[in-house]
Amino acid sequence: MIAGRAKEDGRAGVWAEAREMLDGLPGGRGLNIAYEAVDRHATGPWADKVAVRFLTKTGSVRQMTYRSLSEESNRFADLLRSLGVAPGAAVFLLAGRIPELHIAALGALKARTVVCPLFSAFGPEPIRARMEIGDARVLVTTPSLFRRKVAGWRHALPGLDHVLLAGPAGEAEGIPGTEGLATRMAEADKRYEIEPTDPEEPALLHFTSGTTGAPKGAVHVHEAVVAHHATGQRALDLRADDIFWCTADPGWVTGTSYGIVSPLTNGVTSVVDEREFEAERWYRTLEEERVTVWYTAPTAIRMLMKAGDDLPKRFDLSLLRFVASVGEPLNPEAVIWGRDVLGHPIHDNWWQTETGGIMIANVQGTEIRPGSMGHPLPGVGAAVGKREDGKLKLLEEPDAVGELVLRKGWPSMFRGYLHQEGRYRACFAGDWYLTGDLVRRDQDGYFWFVGRADDVIKSSGHLIGPFEVESVLVEHPAVAEAAVIGKPDPVAGEIVKAFVSLHAGHANNEELRLQILGHARARLGAAVAPKEIAVVADIPKTRSGKILRRLLKARELGLPEGDTSTLEGTP
Numbered sequence: 001m002i003a004g005r006a007k008e009d010g011r012a013g014v015w016a017e018a019r020e021m022l023d024g025l026p027g028g029r030g031l032n033i034a035y036e037a038v039d040r041h042a043t044g045p046w047a048d049k050v051a052v053r054f055l056t057k058t059g060s061v062r063q064m065t066y067r068s069l070s071e072e073s074n075r076f077a078d079l080l081r082s083l084g085v086a087p088g089a090a091v092f093l094l095a096g097r098i099p100e101l102h103i104a105a106l107g108a109l110k111a112r113t114v115v116c117p118l119f120s121a122f123g124p125e126p127i128r129a130r131m132e133i134g135d136a137r138v139l140v141t142t143p144s145l146f147r148r149k150v151a152g153w154r155h156a157l158p159g160l161d162h163v164l165l166a167g168p169a170g171e172a173e174g175i176p177g178t179e180g181l182a183t184r185m186a187e188a189d190k191r192y193e194i195e196p197t198d199p200e201e202p203a204l205l206h207f208t209s210g211t212t213g214a215p216k217g218a219v220h221v222h223e224a225v226v227a228h229h230a231t232g233q234r235a236l237d238l239r240a241d242d243i244f245w246c247t248a249d250p251g252w253v254t255g256t257s258y259g260i261v262s263p264l265t266n267g268v269t270s271v272v273d274e275r276e277f278e279a280e281r282w283y284r285t286l287e288e289e290r291v292t293v294w295y296t297a298p299t300a301i302r303m304l305m306k307a308g309d310d311l312p313k314r315f316d317l318s319l320l321r322f323v324a325s326v327g328e329p330l331n332p333e334a335v336i337w338g339r340d341v342l343g344h345p346i347h348d349n350w351w352q353t354e355t356g357g358i359m360i361a362n363v364q365g366t367e368i369r370p371g372s373m374g375h376p377l378p379g380v381g382a383a384v385g386k387r388e389d390g391k392l393k394l395l396e397e398p399d400a401v402g403e404l405v406l407r408k409g410w411p412s413m414f415r416g417y418l419h420q421e422g423r424y425r426a427c428f429a430g431d432w433y434l435t436g437d438l439v440r441r442d443q444d445g446y447f448w449f450v451g452r453a454d455d456v457i458k459s460s461g462h463l464i465g466p467f468e469v470e471s472v473l474v475e476h477p478a479v480a481e482a483a484v485i486g487k488p489d490p491v492a493g494e495i496v497k498a499f500v501s502l503h504a505g506h507a508n509n510e511e512l513r514l515q516i517l518g519h520a521r522a523r524l525g526a527a528v529a530p531k532e533i534a535v536v537a538d539i540p541k542t543r544s545g546k547i548l549r550r551l552l553k554a555r556e557l558g559l560p561e562g563d564t565s566t567l568e569g570t571p
């Protein structure tokens with residue numbers, strides 16, 4: 001039976017019930033994510049409960065209660081209003097995991113502007129491209145990120161009216177073309193009444209990548225909060241007395257849906273760690289912060305495994321009661337390692353930028369099959385399909401491999417790719433959303449990840465579009481053509497490997513290869529740039545000129561090359 005089709009009415013009921021768990025704006029004036037996340041708690045019994053504990057880079061802790069987070073985000077909303085930033089305008093956030101990011105995200109939602117968080121490890125090029133596509137009106141960032149990644153091209157974005165710099169007044173004031181956030185916040189009102197908000201109004205913009213073309217800005221609406229809230233309970237088992245640590249960066253969708261929104265709507269205390277991964281400090285954080293529910297990623301788990309099993313024995317992890325992971329395939333041995341070393345198996349779950357929230361999960365209390373992503377959550381209709389002549393055929397037999405498809409209509413489904421209606425439409429076949437992932441479903445309804453249907457790369461959990469990387473590579477004067485692939489890596493899942501052909505007159509040597517890698521790193525940032533490069537005589541392409549990344553990958557891995565009949569140059 002196709003999970004989902006038979007339960008069409010049931011699904012709507014599940015989400016209607018989830019909606020009932022939320023308050024809605026007072027007076028029936030709609031639904032606003034930030035109201036559900038903070039304001040409704042800020043006047044009730046949880047007003048003085050700690051909402052977030054920010055562990056800062058310097059080792060200090062900055063704690064915010066639901067009341068203070070509500071007031072500070074009110075100030076940011078008021079600031080946007082005083083700057084004349086209208087509802088619907090895009091407010092970009094480019095910062096590490098600092099309190100101002102939470103405050104600005106929630107404040108911008110209150111002001112009914114559209115929040116777009118960017119990964120602070122991006123280089124100037126991915127940042128510029130996304131802000132251009134997203135019609136950025138406001139940017140909140142830090143002095144250092146501004147200087148290194150934005151200042152050089154800011155003039156190319158005439159629509160960017162305000163750049164607000166977070167940080168101490170001494171550092172964040174007086175930089176040409178910017179304003180100090182702290183000073184403006186101090187002048188703003190800590191009271192703010194959210195205007196009526198239509199649940200279908202755009203609220204969040206998250207960029208993602210396909211194989212070709214520019215990055216895609218997935219638009220999510222305020223209604224998404226219904227899924228953020230309910231899936232926090234159903235997939236992550238969040239309860240109000242939990243201390244929750246989501247290690248994802250808010251520059252990616254997990255860091256927003258489950259790093260900011262879901263824990264707050266559920267009234268839990270979140271831990272936000274500004275620093276990067278370090279095995280010992282992470283275990284210490286679990287112990288000292290008394291974390292009960294932990295949401296992390298396979299790359300981090302593999303790095304912890306690498307650090308050895310003696311290290312965690314030095315810490316008291318007895319309060320931890322639920323561990324979940326997302327973003328890339330989770331190896332079966334990692335699930336078992338969690339059970340043996342952390343005391344809990346790791347609960348893998350699946351979702352993507354476009355789905356806005358968790359869709360498939362190993363939930364608390366069900367049998368885990370290590371290596372499986374679990375079952376669709378209540379309200380989610382998932383099936384395995386195959387596209388044939390533009391039509392979708394659902395594969396009902398167990399273990400058939402096909403594309404994961406989801407029945408339209410869950411609250412956090414993306415409502416469009418900004419300015420790319422055709423690409424959005426192409427993601428649907430009738431009532432089904434096509435995820436681009438290949439899966440199989442076993443006879444007991446467990447879903448297993450098989451691979452991607454396209455050529456995007458997942459490196460340390462970050463989705464990387466090959467086209468964006470190739471475009472920067474070919475800007476190097478020596479590079480004629482470029483193709484990039486994901487090369488399997490035991491820790492990062494995949495690393496970006498580049499193949500380039502050279503213009504005549506350039507010799508293939510180590511110095512040139514390092515120069516090209518350096519160029520890519522400076523433009524794209526370390527998280528996106530290739531780690532390896534190979535110079536080849538020609539980039540294999542189809543006769544119609546499409547790069548055959550799959551062939552390069554097969555050759556790299558020593559696998560059969562498959563059907564090469566469309567290869568350019570074949571008779």
Ligand code: AMP
Nearest residue numbers: 326327328329349350351352353449463
């Ligand atoms: P993003 O949109 O950046 O969140 O990336 C979403 C993609 O990450 C999915 O389409 C999958 O390819 C991959 N992904 C997410 N969760 C899992 C998982 N649990 N197992 C395997 N792949 C996953």
